[in-house]
Amino acid sequence: MGSPINAKNQMNYLENPLFLLAITFGIYFFSKYIQKKTGWVLFNPILLTIAALILFLRLCNISYETYHSGGQFIEFWLKPAVVALGVPLYLQLEKIKKQLWPILVSQLAGCIIGVISVVLIAKLLGGSKEVILSLAAKSVTTPIAMEVTKTIGGIPSLTAAVVVCVGLFGAIFGFQILALLKIGSPIAQGLSMGTAAHAVGTSTAMDISSKHGAYASLGLTLNGIFTALFTPTILRLLDLI
Secondary structure (H helix, E strand, C coil), X not given: CCCHHHHHHHHHHHCCHHHHHHHHHHHHHXXXXXXXXXXXXXXXXXXXXXXXXXXXXXXCCCCHHHHHHHHHHHHHHHHHHHHHCHHHXXXXXXXXXXXXXXXXXXXXXXXXXXXXXXXXXXXXXXXXXXXXXXXXXXXCCHHHHHHHHHHHCXXXXXXXXXXXXXXXXXXXXXXXXXXXXXXXCHHHHHHHHHHHHHHXXXXXXXXXXXXXXXXXXXXXXXXXXXXXXXXXHHHHHCCCC
């Protein structure tokens, strides 16, 4: 039998921030390897990593606060990573300028339809007012979505969970749905992924090509701006706030 001291040292090792950071990256890259080998869309690396980390933390009885001591480094580097999305955007700048108005109109339409459709469906299904308001900003990045939800009186934590689910759904099924609808243009595909599935969809688009990634980044940015600006007005017109 192991001594209590050895067990304690083992737990200290498992709770080490660098170990937790390393295991997060290890699981993620192993998940990417599995998806590449199998080709199964359901083996999305982000989905597999989330599931594996939850299982690991539960089995080892490690709290989220402890995990966050290592995970915060990933969170820190997310900010410059988002800024780096501007590089492929810059490389496509001349093409974007030529198509600026169609892009702006399509993004505005996507924003309005996205907000109206989700709140009306939630209302028809009997959702409470707080839940309905929490779903309105489902298709933008978590920081923007949570701020919009705070402004309109929803539940920010619920919004954060919904944003993750929407992003994963878009990453797994987005390109399949576009293929079924026979939408083959890289511009249309990229904009759609960025608009509907925010940063997770943009990451998936980037794996296809830099052109897909550039337009997904543009869709992500414009939808975030339009959602923050127009969601309160749309909800007032629908008599929800």
